[in-house]
Amino acid sequence: MTLWLMNENNLAKLAKAEAEVIAAHFGLMKKRDAENAVTEYTKIAEETVATVEQMRNYLKAKNPAVAQSVLDMIPLYLSEGAAEGIRGDIAFAQSCLETGNFAFKGSAVTLDQNNFCGMGVTRRGMKGNSFGMPQLGIRAQIQHLKAYANGEPLVNPVIDPRFRYVSRGCAPYVEWLGIQENPQGRGWANGAGYGKKILAILNSITSTKA
Template sequence: MKWNNDVFKRYMEAGLAVLIVLTLGLAGAAGVLSPRAAESEQTEAAAGDDSTNASQENENKDSVTNPDMAEAQETIADGQYPIMGSSDITVQEMVDYFNASGEVYPAEELSEGGADSIETFCQMYYDEATAEGVRPEVAFAQTMKETGFLQYGGDASIEQFNFAGLGTTGNGVPGNSYPDVQTGIRAQIQHLKAYATSDSLNQECVDDRYEYVKKGSAPYVQWLGQQENPEGLGWATGDNYGYDIVGMIEEMM
């Protein structure tokens, strides 16, 4: 009887050992005994959520702090090009666009007004436009259209430093004259801003025709042409005037 009890006891111990081994194996496979792994997964998931939340917060912050940019990008995508807004254009791109035309920069004439090179000229456009919130490429492309890449030939002459036909009404009327290049550029940009928005000017007004513009009547470049403007207003009467400028902008950028 004693032998049988010893055998039975040994079998019981062996069976218990097997049961413990099986239990440990199953627990390990289920991850019960891997708290560090579970903790790691939870940490990674939390980090992912934080990253997503941070990204969403940044996007929301950009939309709140710069709603005009988001609206402008959406408008451009819909086919209308706003006159006002921030821009990715660089001075060098403006310089390259002029040089690609094959025309010679009139350094002799424009140096008398303070712009002895195309680089200086483009920098003036960039600075004056950004000061008023006007897109530099809009004003610069308009000048290239109005002056034939600074070659003139119309009613206004280069010595007037009038780069967009301000005050020219046809039949030989020469339009406005300005004391230097920068003033002529500023007047043009202020006139563009008058068409684009009812916001006040940031710099002293040098555009003596500013008061005659119906403010905000042409917020888009395409509407600078009177034939394409819903109110029949605009900068010029020529067919597709604003659309031509947009085409030049696309080539420039």
């Protein structure tokens, strides 16, 4: 043992091992662990967290003039999301982003289109897709989110006109919905920080009193 300790390389190994034991004992993270720490992302295919009341109260605070028809359709985000295993509150937060909190100012779509996510607006000046009723527009949005989230089959018949264009499962996290942040260079929108903008709205919704 004494001869082993006389070797400088062995002493260095021993010192390193002792340091790691001490760090583990006191709950300290080694530098290399910190560098390799995995960021926790927000899954799209999970149970909804926000309630209908939180979503309504958030929207009324942001847009006091919001149409009553919009407030009435909010439960559809949860029911349609639950049917496909997709977080309806994420879809609602996305709609708030895409429509300017349903004020539709500067938006490519209008309320009467029942398109609350800019679906089909692939370039400036395009009108986008239209749906016969709010439920169908929300269902199409949920289906499109599911296309990005995973490769599982749809529960309801497909009505999303752009479902077939998505590389299934390429964006399982909200953070990856933006093309610029997606590891595969795919996603819902090209704008920088698209997913983070949705999450900022979502966090505000879940922090709203019911």
